[in-house]
Amino acid sequence: xxxxxxxxxxxxxPRRPPxxxxxxxxxxxxxxxxxxxxxxxxxxxxxxxxxFNRKKDSIAVAPASSIHLSDAFPVRERMPRSFVIxxxxxxxxxxxxVTATQEFFNAxxxxxxxxxxxxxxxxxxxxxxxxxxxKT
Numbered sequence: 001x002x003x004x005x006x007x008x009x010x011x012x013x014p015r016r017p018p019x020x021x022x023x024x025x026x027x028x029x030x031x032x033x034x035x036x037x038x039x040x041x042x043x044x045x046x047x048x049x050x051x052f053n054r055k056k057d058s059i060a061v062a063p064a065s066s067i068h069l070s071d072a073f074p075v076r077e078r079m080p081r082s083f084v085i086x087x088x089x090x091x092x093x094x095x096x097x098v099t100a101t102q103e104f105f106n107a108x109x110x111x112x113x114x115x116x117x118x119x120x121x122x123x124x125x126x127x128x129x130x131x132x133x134x135k136t
């Protein structure tokens with residue numbers, strides 16, 4: 001079958017179970033969520049340093065040596081097997097804005113133990129509101 005140029009190929013692939021993948025998202029409040037696999041591969045840090053590469057439109061999340069460093073962002077356990085970094089100041093500083101929760105395709109930890117997140121390679125994953133939840 002031949003498709004014209006109006007067709008876009010979906011690059012996300014099928015969704016694997018969370019226990020088999022690193023699941024990392026960024027929401028409109030500047031919160032970076034990740035699952036237990038991502039936390040484990042990152043070295044189970046208590047805090048991280050955040051970096052931004054303007055040319056690559058990417059975020060790097062590196063384990064911090066201490067939670068007591070002034071520029072270290074604490075990693076909080078949100079619920080069992082789910083962790084969050086409250087990174088709103090980081091996102092505001094670099095003008096990172098998302099209107100809906102974005103999941104990062106191919107979130108990966110490099111050889112130096114740094115989690116790399118490509119903002120140009122995401123998929124919207126916001127869940128629909130429940131019947132009794134007000135608009136936010």
